[in-house]
Amino acid sequence: MNQVRYTEYQDTMRKSCDYPTELDYLNGRLHKKIRQRNARRFLTGMGAFVGAIVLFIAAINTSTVIAQTIERIPVIGDLAKYVRFDKGLENAVKNQFAQEVNLEQEVNGLTLKIPYVIADSKQLVLFFQLPESISDHSDGYQVVLSEGALEKLDCRSVSYRELKDETGASLNGLHAMMIRSDEAAIPQDISITVSLVKLYSTTNIAPVDRKNEGEHDSTVLASYDFDLQLKDYQEPVTTVLNQEVKVLDQTVVIHSITEYPTGVEIKATAPNNDAAVICDLQFEGIDENGNTWSIPEGTLPAITYGEAVDIIYYLENDFFNEASLVGLEITGAGMFMKENQMVTIDLLNQTMSPAISDLYIKGIKRNGDTADIIFESDVAGWSMYDIASTFSTRYEDLQGNVNHMTGYQRASQLDGKTQYYITVIWPKDNQVVLERMKAPITVLENSVSVLLNK
């Protein structure tokens, strides 16, 4: 063997053994990937979920809601009253933080517009004006981000809603998509691909009925490319706490809070031990003027189950006000016992093992190769948003074969009862194992205070 080349061979061997520092963070990247993919699966389910809620409300209010036609896109100043579901966004708009971008593209005869965006380094809110031809029944349609866009945005979570005016009438097809990034900042100069999707027939009635099951499949109508150029972000303010507090006899660590122009991110860790799993916390933020700030309606925490349970919350805020947050109050927590985390559903006998006190099977229907499972709960205060993420989208059969719920996870509320629907593949042995992610919030007798020593 040629000596020079032999040395080169050794050099290559050396390089292959010269481990990069990134190898030390393999586990961290794995969990980040898991979170990201879960966020994507959640997005898929959430689309139909939001649609289902909209349809359900429409179904019970049909006689009282009078559709109002609005001839134009709301002016930017009016946006504040349409984003009242999130005071952080409302305050951002009031403080001229929304940007007018006026982007539009026509594909397949359908023009999709992005008139406005709100952006900081953590959150990007895209306002979509759906095509005129569908604007009067736009609740059956949704815009979804492509896989590539989710990657570029380092997406942790996406939520979506149709915007309505004070009377509950549609705003001529104006929808909002709220995207939160994981670790990376939202890029200021970014090209994204989105698709306009028809969720299912708008003639469908409340999901409780489920007669029109076959009409729930989504259809992509058109894909669009938009180039966004966002203004410079204001620097967020991070306060590191690493403060331990006792919640339902478990030690919870509040790691940090970061105040962004559109909201506050709170990072906490709860134990995932052999006894109990804290899976949810209810927070309020308190500012210097004594104002309280809550978690925006419909916002779900990002939860990662590992050796501990990592929980990330977002609170509303008023970043532009001089009164900054001085404290957090933990007013409630969700917890389940470890032995109840993996729940086996017997599809034939319609039983659940172990039984969960706050959730029971309302019905199971075979639909070809799949099973539609309807859960019901009469726990007061357990909203449609809360119940819809009770189980992980990942599930197994008794042989350990892993599957993921695709399509829709939906929820509805009627007569004080909340129903939650999932669809799984019907396995040969008629049993599926679901992994519990959430439990109803238990209000704490004495709230737990966390002071922010800035």
Added chain:
Amino acid sequence: MGISKRDYVIQMEKYKKSLYRVAYSYMNDKTLALDALDEACYKGYVNRGKLKNEECFKTWLTRIVVNECLQLLRKNKREVLTDEMPEEAAERFDTLPIRDALGKLSQELASIIYLRFFGGYTLAETSEILKIPQGTVATRERKALALLKLELAE
């Protein structure tokens, strides 16, 4: 059957250096090797319920890494054909004759060298990862070395 999340992470951490060496030997680039390793570990995690015998974890995950590398190489090959000027491609190979020599081997012979010499796997483990008989591994190894010597001697 299968492996718990916790045990999966423990085993993955235990073997990550071997896995990285294999990924690097295929990809010959730190970033690409880490990309392949990250994706393979994620796929392994998602499919950990399919692992039939926990004792086979190392070879099972290595096989996933190898498959991921081959998939990435196929994808990158297409990108090189469209994006890279031929002169630049030739220059890059000139600077790495050992890669050039390995690159002239067929994929099935190169895989043996990557696993046996770069990864440090035994004949039995290599046989398990590539799903071929041990005798075939030994034959291919002899053939690959003979060819490499020929290339290196030029």
